[in-house]
Amino acid sequence: MASTEHREVPAARRPALTGDGVAALSAQVGEGPALFARRRAAAARYATAADPDRVSHLWRFTDPAHLLPETLAAPRAAAAPPSPHAEHAAARVLMLAGMRPLITAGLKALAAGLVVKPLAEAEEELEALEAREPAEGADPGSGLFQALNGAAWNTGLYVGVPPGAILDEPVHVLIDAAGGGTLPRLVVDVGRGAQAVVVEEHTGGDAGSRVVSSSELHAADGARLRHVLVQTWGEGVCGHLTARARAGRDADVLTVFASFGGERSKVELTCDLAGEGARSEMIGVVMGAGRQRFDHHTRHRHLAGRTWSNIDFKAVADAAARSSYTGLIRIEQDARGSEAYQENRNLLLSDRSRADSIPELEILNQDVSCSHGATVAPVDPEQVFYLQSRGLDPDEALRLVVRGFLEKTFGRLPGDLRERLEDLVGARLAALQGRAS
Amino acid sequence: MNSNGDAVFSCRDLRVFVGDKAIVKGVDLEVRAGEKHALMGPNGSGKSTLANALMGHPSYRVEGEIRLGGERIDHLPPHERARRGMFLGFQYPVAVPGVSVANFLRAAVSARRGADVPVREFRQQMQAAFAELQVPKDFVSRYLNDGFSGGEKKRLEILQMLMLAPTFALLDETDSGLDIDALKVVAEGVNKAAGPATGVLMVTHYQRILNYMKPDRVHVFMGGRIVRAGGPELAHELEARGYDWIAREVGLEPAAAAAEGSRT
16 A cells, blocks of 8 residues: 555656567577566566555665666677686676676586576576475565566576585676666575585676666575675666575575675565575675665565574764665564574764664564664764874774774674675775874 | 973973863973872862873863973874873773774884884784783783773783883873782883883872882872872872862862862
């Protein structure tokens, strides 16, 4: 019963998608009839999808109009950049709108059974996956964006790890936001007892760039999946990133998300704990400056018993930046003996920065253990004075306080990943200047 | 230029205000290299305000002159005072969660030197200071003052003082809340710090620590002023007779002597 006055994306402002347009996109990625049929079904949903409801928490902080591309026309294929090399990686992939993904896989990973291919060529794999795991109902929050991506994706990738295979190096996927509309679609299928790390890095782009991405991650029974979602967009990029994971019996999913770039971004992360004993942990870091706006949503759904989830999300906002967070933990009736934790801490570095935090719990079974906590606080001036009295200038003092703020969260990360994120934070902190007086 | 001779620190007609309210009402002090001074006063007399204002705490407005080694520093921000050789040992050291003692010390020592200290050299220096003050080794990886006991915090303050090698060390009630062993460690640290190039001003409520650090000069601070100064014997007299008699002698109500301070 959304009342019309809250509809901020009038249908006219949605980028148009005609039947011909859908066919052109399909032809450009080179998909077969089965995928084309899915694309057309998504286009039908896109045409009828309701506007995001600005009254609900999920869309309270972001106007979806900012995140939509202006046009969904099949992008002109760019000159092919050089293929990535696969050093220190099971595979490296470069994705650009309208271009066949450039894929380089390591021999060791291929020998272990890793499959990395354009999504358009993964019809059989997708059918097998769907036969194993029936598709979910439409995501109520992002219906519009899910439908949009399904109908108009213009670069797609499938990553499959066969049962029992253990990849000791990550699959690194770089998605460049160059151009007006990048709609990447990623499907990751980690088989029973298999182990994999998938790094999804969104980068590049400029003020004209919009990104609407969708990633679907499956961790079968006993599988171990680490999904790293890093956003380092160029200035002015706006976009909507979705990752939906499903963890089977005793599966273990770690999602690390780190948002640094762009102007406006909304990130929605869901993990369904579908099998008994499944575990999911989400660890996130956001650092905003200038007039950046970040909007993150996490959702843990406990569908089976003895499942465990944890969220540790830290946001640092400088200048006039704003970080908004909404997090939902839902424990279904059947999820006896489950545990769910959620913590969101926000550090404000300036008077003009802002942070919002709205945790929500929906608990339908009483035999569970749940907790959540949220704080929004400025830097303690006594900390800065103390550090200053030891010779650190105010910028240095602030950097140290911020690093301290993030330390415990970083401490949960595997070593190589921690180093990478610390470098990104370091680069952002180096830009903190002008307080020395 | 240096009108104070070998004074490492001096202030003249120092006034400290919180808003419009004067807390310190005209203080003159001079500390020379190698000297240990004690500034004693009852709780609430404004001692901590004086100490924090000398370091440049942004909550206070200051009038008058502050000099470090002859150079005016009253217009400088706290980190510039620290880099020039001033050190404040805090009464209540602030916790900085997530920042390890080792990382903090390295940043502080580098800032004081004006150049990054090589890791190996820093480690040796840190280990030596730890051994000297009998600080447990696991301190290095603990977060700065986070979950530290009162005694541990004060030891860490003294350790910082030794590593930063100040020319003027101002210690704000570093003796409070310490058991006798910790008190001795702190006093030894102060005695070590007060070398040929360094002067120390210990701000304290009690005479107890003065038994171990043997001050050269004792100043009695009441109602925002130094109301009496003398040698070490003055501290003993205060210990024996309390503060009220001085208050009466200088014409302050005993209650008024303490009433004007902001922090105890």
